[in-house]
Amino acid sequence: MYAFVNGPLVWIAFAVLVFGSLWQIVSLYKMSRRTDKVFYDHYNPGAAAGSIWAWLMPFGSRSWREHPGLTLGTFAFHICLIIVPLFALGHAVTLEFNRGIGWPSLPDGVADKMTLVFLAAALFLLIRRFVVPQVRIVTEPKDIVVWCITVLPFLTGYLSAHKMLLDPDTMLLLHVFSGCLMLICIPFTKLAHVFLFFMTRAFIGSEFARRGTKTW
Amino acid sequence: MSDQKPVNAEEIMAVIERNDTARLRAWLKTCTSCGLCSESCFFYLANENAPEFMPQYKARKTLGELIKNKGNVTRAQLEEMKEIAWARCTMCRRCSQYCPFGIEIAVMINVARQCMRTQEVCPDRLMTIDQSYEEFGNQMSIPDEEFVETCEWMAEEGQDRLKDLEIPIDKEDAEIMFVVNSREPKYYPQDIQEAAMVMHAAGENWTLPSHGWEATNLSMFSGNLRVAGMVTQSVYDAAQKLRAKKICITECGHAYRAAKYEGPYWTKQPGGKAPVEVTHAVQLFHDYMKDGRIKLKHKFKEAITYQHPCNLSRSGDLGPAGEALMDMLCENYIPMEPHAEWSHCCCGGGGFIPMGADYKKTRMVAGKVKAEQIQKTGAKFVLVPCHNCTDQINDLNKEYDLGIKVMSFKELICELMDLPPHMKPEGEEDE
Numbered sequence: 001m002y003a004f005v006n007g008p009l010v011w012i013a014f015a016v017l018v019f020g021s022l023w024q025i026v027s028l029y030k031m032s033r034r035t036d037k038v039f040y041d042h043y044n045p046g047a048a049a050g051s052i053w054a055w056l057m058p059f060g061s062r063s064w065r066e067h068p069g070l071t072l073g074t075f076a077f078h079i080c081l082i083i084v085p086l087f088a089l090g091h092a093v094t095l096e097f098n099r100g101i102g103w104p105s106l107p108d109g110v111a112d113k114m115t116l117v118f119l120a121a122a123l124f125l126l127i128r129r130f131v132v133p134q135v136r137i138v139t140e141p142k143d144i145v146v147w148c149i150t151v152l153p154f155l156t157g158y159l160s161a162h163k164m165l166l167d168p169d170t171m172l173l174l175h176v177f178s179g180c181l182m183l184i185c186i187p188f189t190k191l192a193h194v195f196l197f198f199m200t201r202a203f204i205g206s207e208f209a210r211r212g213t214k215t216w
Numbered sequence: 217m218s219d220q221k222p223v224n225a226e227e228i229m230a231v232i233e234r235n236d237t238a239r240l241r242a243w244l245k246t247c248t249s250c251g252l253c254s255e256s257c258f259f260y261l262a263n264e265n266a267p268e269f270m271p272q273y274k275a276r277k278t279l280g281e282l283i284k285n286k287g288n289v290t291r292a293q294l295e296e297m298k299e300i301a302w303a304r305c306t307m308c309r310r311c312s313q314y315c316p317f318g319i320e321i322a323v324m325i326n327v328a329r330q331c332m333r334t335q336e337v338c339p340d341r342l343m344t345i346d347q348s349y350e351e352f353g354n355q356m357s358i359p360d361e362e363f364v365e366t367c368e369w370m371a372e373e374g375q376d377r378l379k380d381l382e383i384p385i386d387k388e389d390a391e392i393m394f395v396v397n398s399r400e401p402k403y404y405p406q407d408i409q410e411a412a413m414v415m416h417a418a419g420e421n422w423t424l425p426s427h428g429w430e431a432t433n434l435s436m437f438s439g440n441l442r443v444a445g446m447v448t449q450s451v452y453d454a455a456q457k458l459r460a461k462k463i464c465i466t467e468c469g470h471a472y473r474a475a476k477y478e479g480p481y482w483t484k485q486p487g488g489k490a491p492v493e494v495t496h497a498v499q500l501f502h503d504y505m506k507d508g509r510i511k512l513k514h515k516f517k518e519a520i521t522y523q524h525p526c527n528l529s530r531s532g533d534l535g536p537a538g539e540a541l542m543d544m545l546c547e548n549y550i551p552m553e554p555h556a557e558w559s560h561c562c563c564g565g566g567g568f569i570p571m572g573a574d575y576k577k578t579r580m581v582a583g584k585v586k587a588e589q590i591q592k593t594g595a596k597f598v599l600v601p602c603h604n605c606t607d608q609i610n611d612l613n614k615e616y617d618l619g620i621k622v623m624s625f626k627e628l629i630c631e632l633m634d635l636p637p638h639m640k641p642e643g644e645e646d647e
């Protein structure tokens with residue numbers, strides 16, 4: 001079990017992530033060639049890039065500026081979500097040990113703090129779902145499931161690093177397992193917004209630019 | 217009611233399949249239900265932030281339900297959806313500016329409207345208008361002859377204001393083919409006269425077509441895109457027949473959006489571009505002023521604000537031209553906040569005004585946001601370059617006791633312009 005989770009499962013998860021996402025992107029792209037004439041007729045690379053860039057920057061869009069609380073929460077959440085797994089010391093060491101690839105890493109203390117920031121931001125977003133009426137009304141069970149899938153790897157990672165709750169090995173197993181689950185889910189759930197974001201923003205950026213106006 | 221036709225799910229699905237695009241799929245997949253679109257919507261704001269008015273929810277309760285049930289819904293459900301799709305969204309597209317993914321709720325609502333229209337579920341007045349377009353080519357059931365007569369009458373009468381005023385009909389090879397909103401010949405023929413005065417004073421080579429003169433496209437919002445395309449096509453055809461260089465749309469928002477941006481797709485124009493360049497009175501007047509073709513006696517002195525119609529300043533490129541024109545004409549122009557492409561919809565668009573008395577109350581409630589915007593500027597004059605906005609703001613004026621006067625650009629320019637001596641009517645003294 002341990003060997004499977006730590007070995008093949010990790011590779012399977014990465015393969016599903018990469019090929020699943022590619023498949024989604026390619027099939028949507030193919031479909032768009034057929035159905036979204038309006039996009040190709042008026043595609044505007046400058047506006048598409050501008051639209052993506054402005055929304056990737058904290059407070060870069062009017063909407064971000066008008067919702068400072070959510071903006072801080074969202075960016076704290078996403079920045080930690082990307083940085084911590086990529087540069088956690090544990091991950092770098094594992095990679096080096098197994099594959100002999102040297103990988104830069106964050107000091108444990110920093111990764112630790114970022115994990116806590118991530119968990120706090122995640123909690124904020126979850127609570128917001130329940131207490132803000134206009135968010136609650138569009139929240140579905142699957143939003144909560146996706147939230148859990150995203151948060152679990154961080155929670156288990158933190159707990160195993162600090163030898164809390166379960167014995168570290170079991171917790172580590174859970175950590176790897178939940179991490180794999182998240183990777184596998186990305187192409188097939190709302191988590192697909194990781195890459196769809198770029199597609200939808202390129203579209204809306206061009207669409208508004210065609211009309212001489214902006215979306216940021 | 218038992219005598220009602222059963223719902224035809226196949227017809228609904230046909231609409232959905234026709235609109236099944238990669239971007240729609242991506243929108244359905246990406247919405248993270250973050251709620252950022254809520255506060256962008258004036259319906260939501262004006263209804264005390266009631267969550268049912270948040271944009272994503274409205275799309276979900278209409279198109280979302282139709283997709284989920286594969287079109288198998290009851291008439292009662294359709295009636296509920298009708299109240300959402302027509303009375304809680306004007307398709308103003310402000311929400312897509314606020315969504316991190318740029319999801320176009322307005323487009324989804326539009327698809328839902330198209331679905332419902334196949335089942336004849338649609339505000340009655342809008343369906344009557346579709347019919348009028350089919351029979352007369354315009355929304356007000358005006359025969360072409362009557363339109364031409366109105367123009368002749370207006371030219372003649374206008375000679376008291378501008379010597380030798382002409383309204384050329386069907387002149388070939390003109391620079392500008394001007395098209396109107398049929399509300400003008402029906403209720404406000406003065407509008408045609410004033411537009412003619414401005415163009416005449418600017419020395420424009422222009423014409424009006426005797427057929428294809430109606431540009432307001434309300435079928436765009438009834439969900440009957442076949443008729444919408446037909447109306448646009450008649451305008452394009454007229455321009456091509458007369459070999460006009462440009463089509464200029466009167467001070468009307470729906471007409472501009474339809475002719476310039478949506479029409480090319482309904483009528484399957486290559487590259488999504490109108491076969492003849494489309495421009496708008498705001499741009500035309502702006503250029504006349506900028507090029508000095510129109511001179512003013514003086515600028516307008518009172519405090520005045522400007523209503524940016526969604527279909528001109530958000531779904532169209534006229535925000536900056538509108539502002540610049542205001543500055544050229546007025547000494548004391550006070551913009552509303554927010555304005556230009558971020559302007560709030562007045563709640564007269566998206567078919568709302570012609571939906572009639574049944575929907576007036578909803579319109580007055582949701583118009584609160586606009587009424588407050590106007591009030592905050594402190595201006596007692598509002599310049600409005602769109603017929604639907606004009607009706608709505610006039611209604612808001614009464615409802616909220618704003619004490620304002622609504623004006624159009626042509627009206628303002630006619631009041632302020634300094635005619636060259638040979639155009640001044642006999643007996644008018646120089647100031």
Ligand code: SF4
Nearest residue numbers: 247249250251253315
């Ligand atoms: S802002 Fe966009 S992503 Fe957020 S709830 Fe609205 S439509 Fe969905």
Ligand code: SF4
Nearest residue numbers: 257305306308309311
């Ligand atoms: S298009 Fe306009 S009216 Fe409709 S939901 Fe969006 S903001 Fe509201």
